[in-house]
Amino acid sequence: MRIYCNFFKFIFRAMALLLAVNGPLSAQELIAGMSEENITPPVGFPHYRGISTGVHDSLYAKTLYLRQGQTEMAVVSCDLLWISREVSTRTRLKIASELGIPFAHVLISGTHSHTSPAYDEDILELNEHIRKETPSTEITNGVEYQDWLCERIFLSVRKAQESSKESVLLRNSVNVDSLSYNRRFIMADGRVKTNPGILNPEAIRTEGPIDPEFNILVVKQESGDLSGGLFNFSNHCDTKGGTEFSADFPAFISQVLKDKLGNEFISLYGQGACGNLNHVNVRKKEQLTSESIGVDLASNVLTNMPNLENLAGYSLKVESEIVYAPLQHFTEEELQWANQMHPSDLYGESEFFQLRRPMKIRSLARIRNNEAIPPTVPSGKWTLPLEVQVFQVNSDVAIVGLPGEVFVELGLAIKKGSPFKNTLIIELTNSHIAYVPTRDAFDRGGYETINSRLAPGGGEMMVESAIRLLKEIRKN
Numbered sequence: 391m392r393i394y395c396n397f398f399k400f401i402f403r404a405m406a407l408l409l410a411v412n413g414p415l416s417a418q419e420l421i422a423g424m425s426e427e428n429i430t431p432p433v434g435f436p437h438y439r440g441i442s443t444g445v446h447d448s449l450y451a452k453t454l455y456l457r458q459g460q461t462e463m464a465v466v467s468c469d470l471l472w473i474s475r476e477v478s479t480r481t482r483l484k485i486a487s488e489l490g491i492p493f494a495h496v497l498i499s500g501t502h503s504h505t506s507p508a509y510d511e512d513i514l515e516l517n518e519h520i521r522k523e524t525p526s527t528e529i530t531n532g533v534e535y536q537d538w539l540c541e542r543i544f545l546s547v548r549k550a551q552e553s554s555k556e557s558v559l560l561r562n563s564v565n566v567d568s569l570s571y572n573r574r575f576i577m578a579d580g581r582v583k584t585n586p587g588i589l590n591p592e593a594i595r596t597e598g599p600i601d602p603e604f605n606i607l608v609v610k611q612e613s614g615d616l617s618g619g620l621f622n623f624s625n626h627c628d629t630k631g632g633t634e635f636s637a638d639f640p641a642f643i644s645q646v647l648k649d650k651l652g653n654e655f656i657s658l659y660g661q662g663a664c665g666n667l668n669h670v671n672v673r674k675k676e677q678l679t680s681e682s683i684g685v686d687l688a689s690n691v692l693t694n695m696p697n698l699e700n701l702a703g704y705s706l707k708v709e710s711e712i713v714y715a716p717l718q719h720f721t722e723e724e725l726q727w728a729n730q731m732h733p734s735d736l737y738g739e740s741e742f743f744q745l746r747r748p749m750k751i752r753s754l755a756r757i758r759n760n761e762a763i764p765p766t767v768p769s770g771k772w773t774l775p776l777e778v779q780v781f782q783v784n785s786d787v788a789i790v791g792l793p794g795e796v797f798v799e800l801g802l803a804i805k806k807g808s809p810f811k812n813t814l815i816i817e818l819t820n821s822h823i824a825y826v827p828t829r830d831a832f833d834r835g836g837y838e839t840i841n842s843r844l845a846p847g848g849g850e851m852m853v854e855s856a857i858r859l860l861k862e863i864r865k866n
């Protein structure tokens with residue numbers, strides 16, 4: 391009997407050892423790290439709205455790094471209006487070659503802070519001061535800032551990788567329906583108007599929904615210490631105003647959580663699909679502020695801390711795909727018109743659209759020169775390669791990365807079609823393409839469709855790709 395007992399003990403130990411090396415025990419181990427690197431340019435550097443006049447709060451590149459076995463991934467979020475293709479590509483190549491994290495496994499996003507630097511030509515065009523003066527030295531500074539920015543993002547990923555420890559992820563999704571509004575309104579004359587103005591009686595109803603889902607994903611080390619969290623909500627980061635640098639409402643999420651949970655706690659804000667959402671309630675005189683939004687979201691994190699679900703059965707996987715989305719068309723005559731110092735009113739539009747339309751055409755010309763694929767037949771369309779990324783955490787949670795300011799309906803369609811219980815959508819990843827409206831929105835027109843670089847259908851192509859990848863990744 392004793393011999394049998396020892397024999398079974400031996401077999402049991404051998405199996406446990408084997409499993410610890412190769413089997414499900416080691417497969418469940420999750421290594422995670424978070425970090426933040428300051429990316430604030432010096433005061434005086436061009437800002438989205440003019441020349442920067444100060445720093446309200448510092449801008450950061452923040453990383454959530456995850457590893458399971460040989461599989462590594464990094465989600466990066468920068469307090470910037472967007473990430474240019476050049477910055478993301480250069481940085482991801484360096485990360486792949488020096489840190490060994492595959493190019494496709496790195497997602498670099500912008501939070502869409504409108505109080506951030508004008509570091510590429512498209513943002514410089516939006517900058518009123520520079521539009522008037524066009525000082526070439528400041529554009530050169532933008533190039534220098536880009537080099538520094540790439541280095542800082544790289545450093546943030548390296549630090550997150552170096553400091554990573556065995557951890558668990560805690561998650562919850564909370565319904566927050568009082569902080570964001572669909573900003574496109576059907577007006578009394580039947581047309582669509584974006585931001586029709588507070589208490590405007592002509593604004594009959596909103597064109598579409600909001601996405602109230604606030605996703606909370608907290609990293610807890612084996613020691614019990616909290617490294618930080620990924621917080622994902624859909625709302626334009628344009629609530630602060632002024633010409634001081636600021637991360638907008640995510641800065642307040644970060645500050646409140648540092649005050650309550652310790653200075654080491656890193657709050658990474660992943661911007662959801664919010665192309666047509668913002669914080670403006672047109673039915674009310676009093677408006678939300680960056681502070682009230684940030685504090686509200688942070689309180690939601692704190693009150694839900696006890697209810698966070700401990701994720702198990704980690705199964706890190708990444709799939710990505712390039713979608714070739716059709717670009718909007720412009721003629722040679724339109725480009726000549728757009729390149730004039732003061733283009734005449736060609737379309738009979740408001741002063742705002744008279745500025746935006748030629749800017750869009752100039753931007754499209756740059757996209758053709760630098761990023762787009764020419765048509766193969768004369769009547770064909772130029773297309774733009776866009777990367778759709780899907781990161782699986784476990785069989786319940788996945789993260790989707792999409793470029794552009796994605797309309798909320800497209801984000802909701804991905805969530806609806808996803809086989810995961812909880813799908814986090816992060817927009818403005820890896821390249822800048824301005825708005826991604828739905829086909830229906832293109833039919834109705836309005837600001838975002840005029841300012842979009844994509845032709846109708848590009849957004850739906852990304853949705854289709856994301857849902858297919860989500861289904862594939864979960865099956866495999």
Ligand SMILES: [Zn+2]
Nearest residue numbers: 502626665795
């Ligand atoms: Zn925007």
